[in-house]
Amino acid sequence: MASEQDVRARLQRAGQEHLLRFCAELAPGPRAALLAELARLEPEALREHCRRAALACARSPGRPPGLAERLRPLPPARVGSAIRGDPEALRLWEEEGFRQIALNKVAVLLLAGGQGTRLGVTYPKGMYRVGLPSQKSLYQLQAERIRRVQQLAGERRGTRCTVPWYIMTSEFTLQPTTDFFREHDFFHLDPDNVIMFEQRMLPAVTFDGKAILERKDKVAMAPDGNGGLYRALADHHILEDMERRGVEFVHVYCVDNILVRLADPVFIGFCVLRGADCGAKVVEKAYPEEPVGVVCEVDGVPQVVEYSEISPETARLRDADGGLLYNAGNICNHFFTRTFLQAVTREFEPLLKPHVAVKKVPYVDEEGNLVKPLKPNGIKMEKFVFDVFQFAENFVAFEVLREDEFSPLKNADSANKDNPTTARRALLTQHYRWALQAGAHFLDAHGARLPEMLSLPGSEEPPAICEISPLVSYSGEGLEVYLRGQEFQSPLILDENWVQALRP
Ligand SMILES: CC(=O)N[C@H]1[C@@H](OP(=O)(O)O)O[C@H](CO)[C@@H](O)[C@@H]1O
Numbered sequence: 390m391a392s393e394q395d396v397r398a399r400l401q402r403a404g405q406e407h408l409l410r411f412c413a414e415l416a417p418g419p420r421a422a423l424l425a426e427l428a429r430l431e432p433e434a435l436r437e438h439c440r441r442a443a444l445a446c447a448r449s450p451g452r453p454p455g456l457a458e459r460l461r462p463l464p465p466a467r468v469g470s471a472i473r474g475d476p477e478a479l480r481l482w483e484e485e486g487f488r489q490i491a492l493n494k495v496a497v498l499l500l501a502g503g504q505g506t507r508l509g510v511t512y513p514k515g516m517y518r519v520g521l522p523s524q525k526s527l528y529q530l531q532a533e534r535i536r537r538v539q540q541l542a543g544e545r546r547g548t549r550c551t552v553p554w555y556i557m558t559s560e561f562t563l564q565p566t567t568d569f570f571r572e573h574d575f576f577h578l579d580p581d582n583v584i585m586f587e588q589r590m591l592p593a594v595t596f597d598g599k600a601i602l603e604r605k606d607k608v609a610m611a612p613d614g615n616g617g618l619y620r621a622l623a624d625h626h627i628l629e630d631m632e633r634r635g636v637e638f639v640h641v642y643c644v645d646n647i648l649v650r651l652a653d654p655v656f657i658g659f660c661v662l663r664g665a666d667c668g669a670k671v672v673e674k675a676y677p678e679e680p681v682g683v684v685c686e687v688d689g690v691p692q693v694v695e696y697s698e699i700s701p702e703t704a705r706l707r708d709a710d711g712g713l714l715y716n717a718g719n720i721c722n723h724f725f726t727r728t729f730l731q732a733v734t735r736e737f738e739p740l741l742k743p744h745v746a747v748k749k750v751p752y753v754d755e756e757g758n759l760v761k762p763l764k765p766n767g768i769k770m771e772k773f774v775f776d777v778f779q780f781a782e783n784f785v786a787f788e789v790l791r792e793d794e795f796s797p798l799k800n801a802d803s804a805n806k807d808n809p810t811t812a813r814r815a816l817l818t819q820h821y822r823w824a825l826q827a828g829a830h831f832l833d834a835h836g837a838r839l840p841e842m843l844s845l846p847g848s849e850e851p852p853a854i855c856e857i858s859p860l861v862s863y864s865g866e867g868l869e870v871y872l873r874g875q876e877f878q879s880p881l882i883l884d885e886n887w888v889q890a891l892r893p
Contacts, residue, residue, distance in 0.1 A: 390421060391428035403435040411605035411757055419606035426608055438591060442768040443598030445745040457703045461686045462714055463786055469659045470788040485662050486654025491546035494637040497651045501644040502559030502588045502612040509801040513562040515644045516569050519813040522856045522882050527644060532576030533859035534651045541863060552652045553634060556585045557621055559612040563587050586625040588617035593750045593767040601752045601767050609750050614771025619738040631727050643721040645798045647812040659787050660724040667781035668724035671717040672791040677704040682719035684786050691784040693719050693775040717786055720795045737780045743770040814850060821851035823865040828873035853879035860885045
């Protein structure tokens with residue numbers, strides 16, 4: 390165990406000795422825990438971190454000056470589309486994606502280190518249940534989509550294949566996520582193919598560059614942002630693990646989008662056939678203030694400008710057709726080749742600039758009282774996963790339909806959007822649509838046919854409740870055999886048992 394003297398000397402070097410202010414009065418247990426936490430902080434890195442935080446904050450957080458003049462929309466040549474593309478191209482992309490999956494060359498990587506503060510839960514977001522009839526959690530939906538895409542790829546190519554699932558957690562989420570997966574028997578995935586690893590944590594810092602104590606025995610730490618991915622990949626030798634497994638292409642996504650298509654063959658195939666080293670799925674932005682980053686160019690280089698960093702005036706700009714000029718909304722679904730990730734971890738990661746978030750950080754004052762600040766008092770520094778786009782040699786964006794692929798769970802139901810209700814509705818509306826397209830009809834309690842509405846405003850519940858297990862259909866395929874020309878009472882829960890029972 391690190392001695393107090395050692396730790397004090399290290400903190401002195403970092404200019405952060407105040408973190409030991411209450412050390413002498415702590416009981417042995419908490420004291421040891423504090424010393425252990427502080428011993429993990431490398432003095433030079435800590436000094437630099439605190440200095441940069443204070444500096445960045447002094448330079449006005451939020452919008453980088455002069456950004457508007459440097460922005461341009463992505464050139465059309467870099468953008469593919471699942472909506473506007475011709476069906477034959479779509480088929481070829483999908484075919485290629487399935488081919489790569491069947492060759493075991495595709496992995497998915499989940500960014501799940503966040504704390505779910507806006508959602509207001511104390512457990513990892515992936516464990517959240519939005520209230521589907523099946524009561525499935527986000528993690529379960531994702532696990533089942535992996536199983537289904539493996540099965541589809543395998544059937545097409547007559548093989549068995551694996552899409553390994555890498556899950557980046559943080560100090561907050563690792564243990565509960567591991568426990569949850571164990572309790573659910575890894576949702577019938579092979580535990581060897583579910584690889585969890587932890588991102589680093591960084592201290593929150595005051596405006597004058599002092600790391601914050603959240604308790605007498607604990608530094609206020611926060612995950613280093615979803616761009617902490619690249620250090621975490623190196624820390625835990627994840628790219629080596631991918632190489633051993635023969636993985637060449639990685640689909641990176643964040644945990645909160647209930648419609649996420651893991652290892653989406655169309656997206657993978659598009660990126661591979663375009664020879665891209667890096668790609669991003671986008672949807673058309675719904676309105677100028679929507680809290681999504683925009684994929685665009687800054688000084689001619691592909692980048693994402695985050696919603697917190699674009700000015701309202703720029704976000705409102707329109708093009709000649711009246712649409713938003715910056716309309717490529719980032720849905721946090723990225724494609725990377727393993728080779729590109731290798732270059733990032735080896736060369737580019739240190740060049741990524743941290744972003745500054747000014748937050749309310751609970752702390753202990755000089756007298757040792759716990760204070761919950763009413764206004765922001767601290768700085769959290771985060772790297773963003775998409776900041777590596779600038780280093781790509783061949784970056785592409787791929788446009789998909791929002792109603793098919795994007796409904797993020799960000800807030801509690803007290804907010805009016807991106808909440809459990811909107812996420813549940815988005816999924817059930819999609820499944821209702823798939824069922825109609827496959828030829829199903831729905832009946833009310835008296836046996837009368839319910840109206841059939843293929844397009845519904847996002848604010849309306851579908852006329853019938855229909856939930857389709859991802860184990861039965863990944864993106865609406867294969868449903869006709871069960872549904873064509875048949876009538877069902879709502880709710881219809883189409884899961885693997887239902888399908889099993891229908892088999893001769
Ligand atoms: C750093 C980062 O990845 N930010 C992403 C991410 O935002 P959060 O508010 O951090 O969840 O997800 C959004 C989509 O849900 C995307 O538009 C945005 O650019």
